[in-house]
Amino acid sequence: MKILLASSEVHPYSKTGGLADMVGALGKALARAGHQVGLVSPLYAGVRERCAGLRREELRLDLPLGVKRVQGEVWTADSEAGLKLYFVDQPGFYQRSGLYQKDGMDFPDNAERFLFLSKAVADLALRLPWQPEIVHTHDWQTGPAALFVRHQQRTGARSLRVCNTVHNLAYQGLFPASQYALTNLPWDYFRPDGVEFYGQLSCLKAGLTYADLVTTVSPRYAREITTEEFGCGLDGLLRYRNSHLVGILNGVDYSEWRTTGNPYLPHDYSAEELEGKTLNKRALQRELGLPERPEVPMFGNIGRMVEQKGVEIMLGALEEMLHADLQFVVLGTGAPEYERAYHELARRFPRQAAVTIEFDEGLSHRIEAACDFFLMPSRFEPCGLNQMYSLRYGTIPVVRAVGG
Numbered sequence: 001m002k003i004l005l006a007s008s009e010v011h012p013y014s015k016t017g018g019l020a021d022m023v024g025a026l027g028k029a030l031a032r033a034g035h036q037v038g039l040v041s042p043l044y045a046g047v048r049e050r051c052a053g054l055r056r057e058e059l060r061l062d063l064p065l066g067v068k069r070v071q072g073e074v075w076t077a078d079s080e081a082g083l084k085l086y087f088v089d090q091p092g093f094y095q096r097s098g099l100y101q102k103d104g105m106d107f108p109d110n111a112e113r114f115l116f117l118s119k120a121v122a123d124l125a126l127r128l129p130w131q132p133e134i135v136h137t138h139d140w141q142t143g144p145a146a147l148f149v150r151h152q153q154r155t156g157a158r159s160l161r162v163c164n165t166v167h168n169l170a171y172q173g174l175f176p177a178s179q180y181a182l183t184n185l186p187w188d189y190f191r192p193d194g195v196e197f198y199g200q201l202s203c204l205k206a207g208l209t210y211a212d213l214v215t216t217v218s219p220r221y222a223r224e225i226t227t228e229e230f231g232c233g234l235d236g237l238l239r240y241r242n243s244h245l246v247g248i249l250n251g252v253d254y255s256e257w258r259t260t261g262n263p264y265l266p267h268d269y270s271a272e273e274l275e276g277k278t279l280n281k282r283a284l285q286r287e288l289g290l291p292e293r294p295e296v297p298m299f300g301n302i303g304r305m306v307e308q309k310g311v312e313i314m315l316g317a318l319e320e321m322l323h324a325d326l327q328f329v330v331l332g333t334g335a336p337e338y339e340r341a342y343h344e345l346a347r348r349f350p351r352q353a354a355v356t357i358e359f360d361e362g363l364s365h366r367i368e369a370a371c372d373f374f375l376m377p378s379r380f381e382p383c384g385l386n387q388m389y390s391l392r393y394g395t396i397p398v399v400r401a402v403g404g
Helices: 018-032 110-127 144-154 177-183 203-210 219-224 235-240 275-288 311-321 336-348 361-370 386-392
Strands: 002-006 036-042 055-065 068-080 083-089 134-138 161-166 174-176 200-202 213-216 245-247 298-302 327-331 353-356 373-376 396-399
Touching: 002 018, 002 110, 018 036, 018 068, 018 083, 036 110, 055 110, 068 110, 083 110, 110 134, 110 144, 110 177, 110 203, 134 144, 144 161, 144 177, 144 203, 161 203, 174 177, 177 200, 200 203, 203 235, 213 219, 219 245, 275 298, 275 327, 275 361, 298 361, 311 336, 327 361, 336 353, 361 386, 373 386, 386 396
Parallel strands: 002 036, 002 134, 036 083, 134 161, 161 213, 213 245, 298 327, 298 373, 327 353, 373 396
Antiparallel strands: 055 068, 068 083, 174 200
16 A cells, blocks of 8 residues: 555654654554555654755645745655655744743644644645555644545545544644634534534544544544543544544554663663663663662653643652652653652652653663553553553553553
């Protein structure tokens, strides 16, 4: 098949969470399975430095966006055999210090930024010389591409199939109704059985409604989101589209997440030879300023510090746990109140708790390799990847019975 993937982030070029890991791994897996694959993503600040062999394509973007037209360029690189990367270059939209936010606040023009990206995806799907057969969009940032493809077909364009994958239904890309004008489409799409959601424009709903197939990242989450408890107000639509809704469990790129030959780990180890795991634990204790005590149980957590991830549950449990002889390390960013709470925990338990508020790919590998237990008390979890990384790294995941 000829497949065009579209995502607002893709590892190792841009990342805020598991979406980037999954899409990066999926592109490689599809190409290795013999499919022809393209992957569209924004040319964010830093991508040029991370992507070797980047070159400008002879494809110019000149797309309507409300009352104006916005121009852009397309840069490409060959990731591996069968997989080509297409980066949408629009400096005014994507050359920023963050992907979606600054100082914890969404960029005020996110509707423009990602409607432009979605229009670029639909445009490229028709113009690329290898003629993709399937457009595979991910989450709300590229969900509207399904709507644009559907409208193109109504006006005589060649037939394309669209698959939209929901990685987290709670993030819907909601904007005031006035922002619908940025689509430059007839208003008959802005209705309850279209992209309107309680008087707002829902970018995610555009993907759910107009894609030929909707997938989620685990079979259980596919069932959960058809219920009122987990459906985030979209459960009725998802029940209606249930025959076109499929849950497929996420996978892990084990060429990246490995315990031997991993450039992020100071010591190799395996299920047959675990001494290296102990050495990694000592190394992490030194790195984070904790007492070097390999016999002490070490608990870890990596991820976004938001309510969904059960941060309040974990903070409450740690109040009791840290009175025992154990250590806890956490890596991530998120809500300022949660970041402050973790810092306060480290201040009160300096010999037992280490807190790193940033994104650090290498440190995430070292935490997984060093810890004995990985804490994941998510209130809901579409799939989750860290429990899979933990199993691969010989670290026991402690999770709630939700999602994946």
